[in-house]
Amino acid sequence: MLATLRRWFARTTPEFDPAWESILRQKYAHWSEFDDTELDRMRMLVARFIRDNDWEAAQGMDVTTEVQVVIAAQAAMLLLGLEIDEYFDVTSIIVHKSTVRLRGVRRGAAGTMSDGVQHLAGQATPKGPVVLSWAAVKRGASSPVRGENVVYHEFAHRLDMLDGITDGTPPLGSREASARWAEVCTPAFERVQAGDSVLRNYAATNIAEFFAVATEAFFNRPDVLAEHESDLYDELRRFYGQDPARRPTSRTV
């Protein structure tokens, strides 16, 4: 009975509150770039994302409707052209006010270890919560021209993790598609490592970060990526099922 109820609940589409529309027009620059078909799907994805995730506040943060809607819309952007309507295995969204402070021993670049406090804009772990800094979320939502977007970044990691391996390759559906992906991404990753890329340096950390940073650039600076890394842009266009370089742009709100 419980399983039947759950299945029914998952099929129902929750209401998109009209009040969310004005929040998104004001706070999320990309919202005004969608056509009517895209808007219909985005509204459905946003409503589902808000309903289906547990929302937790950290550091005295207040998880308001605005916080939920602005995060949900950016997470929905990555799903817009995909055949899935949700991120599987995300247990909750934990929102911090400013940076996310993590304690403990961590592995750094080039085999280094540090045991200090780390300040992060966000974090995604397999089958766990996605942790986000609201300050970083707001910045990313309102100023795509800066290129960085913590929500796109962390949820790109979650798409990468869908097949159980965090290797910069999301599930692509066929052996041929995976081979083409590697053929394009490997040299593009090597260019970042050599300091010869339009992607920001953090993409050089490892191939998983490369995919997350490339996703940020794909949605935020599509014209730049299409011009300088056209093969990478085409791979991401095929995977995400979207062509952001063709959308009208509204760079800032």
Ligand SMILES: [Zn+2]
């Ligand atoms: Zn990352």
